[in-house]
Amino acid sequence: MSSAKELFGGGVAVITGAGAGIGAGLARCAARELGMTVVLADVDTAAIAALRAELEEIGTRAIDIACDVRDPAALERLAERTITEAGPVRLLVNNAGVEQFGYLWDTPVANWNRLVEININGVFHGIKAFLPRMLADQGQSWVWNLSSIGGVSASPLQAPYIMSKHAVLAITECLYQEVELAGHAHHVHVQAVLPGAVASNIFESAGAVEHGDVAAAEEHRTAMLRIKAQAMDPVEAARTFFHQAAAGEFYLTSQRFVGDAMATRADILAHRRAPVLLSDEFAVPAE
Template structure:
């Protein structure tokens, strides 16, 4: 069986949202363990510049490109820069994402629109800019779109995020079929990444609510931060994702309990029962 180094080593990886969390973990693992040139894309210029310097100190090759995935022109420039300055892209990781806490009816419209434009449209912009170039290359390539354990379930007080991750999963499943239908399935591999609890700063930076039940939103943030304290290291998650990708899995899962959530979702749909309110840390009593 092929190893990640066999498939990805020596190639170019482009990772959006690479400044922190899962994106930074993927970048570190790809550069240090797999031997890839990594194009770091993020809106946080200082974060990706520091990460590039870190990777280069350890003998890696990296390029940092400031990019807001909400802007299709910026993502197109990212693709042009990556292919011109780093080489043909072997791995595209559409990872950039943000969270939102609070009751859906309390969510500020601006926060909703920002989340949709990053979590969903950002993935589309990545596909639009990179995939035609990748399909035109003769070598094998991979597209990873970041969904989440939230993409196969439901949870209160973070509906915008959960909705967006369902959308990314559906987009990725359809994209897999379309790439095959267009005759590129033999060399362009589309895969869905479903992290469970993986350490990042997404909960700290999550959108808040300004009116309504602010306490419920902040209590939920606190609950998610307690879960984060037990979360998987991003580099360990990256190792799992690369191993599963090399094994030609479609759903790349950070932890076994993500598969349990998938089975629970399937059972909910098969039995046609209403979603159950989660118990434990994920449930915050109404204020």
């Protein structure tokens, strides 16, 4: 079995949502430990500029590019600039995402639309812009789409986010099959990333509700922030993803309990059981 450094080392990684959290952790791991050139894409230009400077200080190459994944033209520009300035893409990570708390019926329409545009449309725009170039290049390359433990489970008070991560997982599973059907599976590898509890600022920046049960939305935010206090470091999570990717796995998970959630979901569907509201749903299981 090849190591992650053997497969990814020296290549170019493009990471959307690279300014913080899992995106930044992936960038740090790819650059520091695998020697990859990293293209940092985000709407937070200050964050990716600071990360670029950090990575350049240790002698790795990084390029920061402002990119709003809601705009397909921005992804096309990102792809063109990446190839021009860095070369063919070894790894595309469609990572950019946002959260939303509150009862579904209280969710502002604008917040729903924004989440769909970033979490779902952003993945599609990334695939649309980069994958044809990766298919044509014939070099070994990987596409990682960020789903979540939420992509194989259900949770109240964050239905828009959960829905989006189910959608990303379905997109990725279909894309895997389509790449194989089109005869490119020997050089383009599609994988789904399902983080469990990994430290980020997604809960602090999550959308809120303006009307209805505002207290319930904010109580849920507080509960999710308790998870952050116990969460895995993003660089450690990135190492795990790279190791599993090098082993040829399709579902890349950060912690064992993500696999437990997958098994629970399969059992629920197999036995056609209704979702169960769990009182301890916010607990992070010990590894």
